[in-house]
Amino acid sequence: MKVEQIYTGCIAHAAYYVENNGEAAIFDPLREVQPYIDRAKKDNAKIKYVFETHFHADFVSGHLDLKAKTGAQIVFGPTAKPNYEALIASDGQFFTIGNYKIKAIHTPGHTMESTTYLLIDENDKEHGIISGDTLFIGDVGRPDLAQHVIADLTQDKLARLLYHSLREKIMPLSDDLIVYPNHGAGSACGKNMSKETTDTLGNQKRTNYALRPNMTEDEFVKELLTGLTTPPGYFPKNVLLNLKGYESLDKVIEKGKKPLNPNEFETLANVSGALILDTRNANDFAKGFIPNSINIGIDGSFAMWVGEMISDINQAILLVTEPGREEECMIRLSRVGYDNTIGYLEGGFESWKQAEKEIDSLKRITGEQLEALLKTADFPLFDVRKKSEFDSEHLLKSVNIPLNQLNAKLDSFPKDKSFVIYCAGGYRSMIAASILKQRGLDNFMDVSGGYNEIAKTTQLPKTNYVCPSTLL
Known part of the structure; x- marks a missing residue:
């Protein structure tokens, strides 16, 4: 069966292209749709459906853009109520x-409308399931997201629905089916996803904690x-x-792709209140940057950190990029809904x-320079990694302020x-450094190679004990 996974590592996302006999379907496409159109054109195929899990x-x-450009019909699962024309499938x-x-x-649990799509080949043999966020490799979808949109959809309620969806809809399927999930390791839509992006359902039944056959509903909810x-x-x-719809990506790019000379850039920054977002790598940024700009490097988990650190999704943004990468930055911003680039x-x-x-x-220093400095003075140390990373191992006496909590703990x-x-x-610490600098602090140094370099090149004392919260 012709199924292609189109994986985008920076947001750990998998879309799928399925084609047969001149017809194609796209599952869970990203915002930029031209690659899917080009792929179908290569097969001389017409995109018939856009399936959303x-x-x-x-x-x-x-x-929406794929429908507008190809005429494909959008399909959602039962209970979905989009504010635009779509086919709502029945179970x-x-x-x-x-x-x-x-x-x-229909496999509710991650969300109410969550739907898994069973793929059946031309010989009526069941081939695989496109499982969305219902079933990942090594994990299942978190049930706590929908309550941030609809308060009645508590995480306990959705977790119990997911328990039954997995056991009554997914686990009875054949072991030889291939599982095609929407995300892999690095996505925030689960907590324990594998680096593998496909597997057999049979292996998941044996290895995925959430599919243990003797697990009770209460045990499932607690573990999940x-x-x-x-x-x-x-x-x-x-x-x-x-759910509601959005402006077409073509218009977003047209609006934002405005080259500005330094004088024009400076004037627009002053009169618009726009955020200056510098997407160069951390070392280049540290050596010199426009005052009050923040750094989120394009060659990293760019979209995710933009979403974490820029609270207003409608924030006007002025870009500083490596020449030639302006449109790439705008596309990656739009993937998470930041559509207001103005130049x-x-x-x-x-x-x-x-x-x-x-x-x-x-100022950036190496791990060895940090070791030398700590022999002469007692510098407070702040670790901006995730709590789980910090708990695993960190420098003695350092305090953990995860990057996504930085704005709240300045x-x-x-x-x-x-x-x-x-x-x-060194990627996340430069994001933190640029924000601290923007907020008026300049009495700090950033370790360019981060903890990985410190652990390899120094003898600085380490521990896996969490610093007391009173230090915060």
């Missing part, structure tokens, strides 16, 4: 793609809800965009320097004493 929280789907309804059949199986972290703040906003610095940061505009910088950083921040490899 649920209203996504971690990205804005491309279903057990069949669709045809050429000689293939696709069966909608234990260890869930607070979902990113942009998740409910993305759900609403997917970019033509020629990148180099043009700002050549115009002799004001420049700021940040008062935790001393204003009258130099301090040091670090993450795992």
Whole structure:
């Protein structure tokens, strides 16, 4: 059976392309739809359906643009109530793609409308399931997201629905089916996803904690809800965009792709109140940047950290990028609903320097330099990694302020004493450093290689004990 997984690592997302006999279907497409159109064109196929497994929280789907450009019909599962035209499938309804059949199986739990799609080949053999966020490799979808949009949908209620969906709809299916999930490791839509992006259902029945056959409903709920972290703040906003609709990506790019010379850029920044977002790598940013800009590097988990650190999804944004990557940055912003880019610095940061505009910088040190400094003075240490990373191992006496909590805990950083921040490899700590600098702090240093470098190159004392919360 012709099924292609189209995986996007920066947001750990998998879309699927299914084609047979000149007809194609796209499952859970990203916002930029041209790659799917091009893929169908290569097969001389018409995109007949756009199947959505649920209203996504971690990205804005491309279903509306795909429908507008191809005429494909949007399909959601039972109970979905989008604010636009779509086919709402009934549980057990069949669709045809050429000689293939696709069966909608309503599997509520992650969300109420969550639906798994069973793929059946031209010989009526069941091939696999496109499971959305119902079943991942090694995990299942978290049930606590919908309550941020609809208060009555508590995590306990959805967890119990998911228990029954898995046992009554998924587990009775054949062991040789291939599981095609919507996400892999790194996504915030689960807590224990594998790095593998497909598996057989039989192996998942043997290895996935949530599919243990002797697990009671209460045990399932307890295990599923234990260890869930607070979902990113942009998740409910993305759900609403997917449910209500959004501006076409073409218009978003047209609006934002406005080259500005340094004088124009500076003027617009001053009069618009726009956020200056510098997407260069951390080392280049540290050496020189436009005052009050923040750094979130494009070559990392860019969209996720934009969503975590920029609270207003409608925030006007001015971009500083490596020349030629402006549109890429706009597309990746739009994946999580940040559609209000209003221009970019033509020629990148180099043009700002050549115009002799004001420049700021940040101090970065190596792990060995940190070790030498700590022999001469006692610098407070702040670890901006996730709590789980910190609990595993961290520098003795360091305090954990996860990056996604930074804005809420700015008062935790001393204003009258130099301090040091670090993450795992220097990407997240530079995001933190740029925000601290923007908020008026400059009495700190950032470890360029992060904890990974510190552990390899120094003998600094480490521990896996959590610092007392009183230190915060």
